[in-house]
Amino acid sequence: MATRTDAPTRREQILKEAARLFAERGFHGVGVDEIGAAVGISGPGLYRHFAGKDAMLAELLVGISGQLLTGGRRRAAEAEGDPEALLDSLIEGHIDFALDDRPLITLHDRELDRLRDSDRKLVRQLQRQYVELWVEVVRTVYPGLDEPAARSAVHSVFGLLNSTPHLGRPGALPGREGTAALLHRMARGAFGAAGA
DSSP, X not given: OTTOOSOOOHXXXXXXHHHHHHHHHOGGGOOHHHHHHHHTSOTGGGGGTOSSHHHHHHHHXXXXXXXXXXXXXXXXXXXXXXXXXXXXXXXXXHHHHHHHOHHXXXXXXXXXXXXXHHHHHHHHHHHHHHHXXXXXXXXXXXXXXXXXXXXXXXXXXXXXXXXXXXSOOXXXXXXXXXXXXXXXXXXXXXXXXXXX
């Protein structure tokens, strides 16, 4: 999704448009014909790529949770034992997600309960692992924080960063770079306040 630099595949195009449409009108407010039209294929043509809307929703929500965790682990490996640099890198990665994949945040908030139990459990499992990665780093940077306080701080910062769908239209923001810098300062400020 946000981390790809080459041209998206047809499947990725479908998922991107499905996420946008589901976020705008709700899962039940969108038909396969509309998703197909958004990517230039017939609604029934979508079934060559997905079993149905439920499969698209599952791939979107499980997929982004897995991508966040994989990206966090990659950043941890690249930080070479520097916890300050790792915390900044994790924040930057989550900001990229929050700014570039805003429909997925809305979709997660509204539609997570529509997933099959097994998919919902997988999303939660991936999210817990992602949170724990952050908690470990935050506790290293702010050693005075106990585990419950660090976990609360991480969830609070996620709430801050994931508020981007509520910031207004993309053109109403101060620009991507300015918004990213502001969110980064606010996230570090929140962690600093928690660790003080």
